[in-house]
Amino acid sequence: MDVRIGEGFERLIDGLKERFDPLFHAVADGLTAAIRGLEGLLLLAPSHVLIALIALASWRLSGVGSAVLCALGLELIDAMGLWRATMETLALVLSSACVSLLLGIPLGILASYNRWLARGLRPLLDSMQTMPAFVYLIPAVLFFRLGKVPGVVATVIFAMPPAVRLTQLGIQQVPRDVVEAAIAFGSTPRQLLWHVQLPIALPTLLAGVNQTLMLSLSMVVISAMIGAGGLGEQVLKGITQLRIGLGFESGIAVVILAIVLDRLTHALGQPRSRPT
Numbered sequence: 001m002d003v004r005i006g007e008g009f010e011r012l013i014d015g016l017k018e019r020f021d022p023l024f025h026a027v028a029d030g031l032t033a034a035i036r037g038l039e040g041l042l043l044l045a046p047s048h049v050l051i052a053l054i055a056l057a058s059w060r061l062s063g064v065g066s067a068v069l070c071a072l073g074l075e076l077i078d079a080m081g082l083w084r085a086t087m088e089t090l091a092l093v094l095s096s097a098c099v100s101l102l103l104g105i106p107l108g109i110l111a112s113y114n115r116w117l118a119r120g121l122r123p124l125l126d127s128m129q130t131m132p133a134f135v136y137l138i139p140a141v142l143f144f145r146l147g148k149v150p151g152v153v154a155t156v157i158f159a160m161p162p163a164v165r166l167t168q169l170g171i172q173q174v175p176r177d178v179v180e181a182a183i184a185f186g187s188t189p190r191q192l193l194w195h196v197q198l199p200i201a202l203p204t205l206l207a208g209v210n211q212t213l214m215l216s217l218s219m220v221v222i223s224a225m226i227g228a229g230g231l232g233e234q235v236l237k238g239i240t241q242l243r244i245g246l247g248f249e250s251g252i253a254v255v256i257l258a259i260v261l262d263r264l265t266h267a268l269g270q271p272r273s274r275p276t
Helices: 005-019 021-044 047-062 064-079 083-113 115-130 133-144 148-172 176-184 189-218 220-224 231-240 244-268
Strands: none
Touching (some): 005 021, 021 083, 021 133, 021 148, 047 244, 083 148, 083 220, 083 231, 083 244, 133 148, 133 220, 148 220, 176 189, 189 244, 220 231, 231 244
């Protein structure tokens, strides 16, 4: 018995491309404009000004130690001459994370209310998390060609599952007696969601945001293989041209960016304390 599901998938991709080509062009134009706009915004101010703003935000959220760590790390990136590549990567990561959250959080809310939808999503989310990330690049390139847009699309597929799962988990963990009390006091379903369930589930939702950002950042090098640029491109240059120093510095910059994003988003989900 010879089963060729790959050929069926190929025909599906070809059919979708032929039928929805204008839609893919519109999505590509919108994403390109958003990424370029975000890059321009991040590169608008001098690097030291942006570093000071990020350090200030880190101080307000999690204290002096975190602010000093973020400032020193970002200054090191600037000193290594990788500031522009880092901002390009940050724009790509933030764009991917925003799309993942805009799709994943509503889907998680719906799944928390409908167990059949939750059961149907589970194998799909498992596949999205376990499928080798390189596989996503093939249809993404066919639909959107080379560049940053297919990188964002592949990253969204890889990074969205935590947003769905942790949103669903957070809402389902809201104490039942709290929900019943809100209903008893006359809350409508919308009021129950916005004023009771989402505020209580907020720490879990922010954990989902953190995971989505980290997974988006982990796709940087893979996305660079189809022309996404940024730090991933520098890492690839280090590999293909055997420039060990460039590869190491670019890798360090990715790690620093991950630490900064993790400190900021992790602190958002913690109880606020007075900065010291």
